[in-house]
Amino acid sequence: SAVISQKPSRDICQRGTSLTIQCQVDSQVTMMFWYRQQPGQSLTLIATANQGSEATYESGFVIDKFPISRPNLTFSTLTVSNMSPEDSSIYLCSATGTEYGYTFGSGTRLTVV
Amino acid sequence: SQKIEQNSEALNIQEGKTATLTCNYTNYSPAYLQWYRQDPGRGPVFLLLIRENEKEKRKERLKVTFDTTLKQSLFHITASQPADSATYLCALAESSASKIIFGSGTRLSIRP
Known part of the structure; x- marks a missing residue:
């Protein structure tokens, strides 16, 4: 199955600033996704990163706040824009597999102060 | 509305016994269901897929x-x-090319 490198692993950011999270997959994958995980809770899907077209966002998430890029089949970025303390969370990217399920990055722990 | 529920927020059992975790869903027609394990501070790791x-x-x-x-x-x-102590997540997908949605997770603790 694919291996995903996600960075940064953690960051502390000032409110009002933006952070871009990167995910690099070691093989071409059809679909990539971005999730958010609040402390002690399950994963919430933010959006599907589509190669060559705009991302597909889930209810409650908008492009202006979480712009996503997917320039090729191995790379994607998620930007958390104009951050507030409510954006403090763990952000995870994932990529599709078949019999091997979905592979996840190790996550980015974001703290907004 | 669509919902995925995993019974028991936490489950504590004795080493050597069988742990049984439940995943119930409503208003979904999943093509397949997956189970993942997540350890603290790490991303989920795929365990099994069933169609x-x-x-x-x-x-x-x-x-x-x-x-x-x-x-x-x-x-x-x-x-x-x-060593099986971790949080276990079920996840549903409505087709092989679709997003997966996660349940709430069950934290499993195995005591020696």
Whole structure:
């Protein structure tokens, strides 16, 4: 199955600033996704990163706040824009597999102060 | 509305016993269901996938059942070990090319 490198692993950011999270997959994958995980809770899907077209966002998430890029089949970025303390969370990217399920990055722990 | 529920926020069992975790869903027609393990500070790790036309699947000490009539999956760990302590997540996908949606997770603790 694919291996995903996600960075940064953690960051502390000032409110009002933006952070871009990167995910690099070691093989071409059809679909990539971005999730958010609040402390002690399950994963919430933010959006599907589509190669060559705009991302597909889930209810409650908008492009202006979480712009996503997917320039090729191995790379994607998620930007958390104009951050507030409510954006403090763990952000995870994932990529599709078949019999091997979905592979996840190790996550980015974001703290907004 | 669509919902995925995993019974028992936390489950504590004795080493050597079988741990059984439940995943119930409503207003979904999943093509397949997956189970993941997540350790603190790490991303989920895929364990097993079961398709809608499969009743049961096994992998070493793990067994998953899938009942599309009851809209339920059961995840069993036999001969449990303290190293099995983690949070276990079920996830549904409505097709092989679609996003997956996660349940709330069950935190499993195996005591020696």
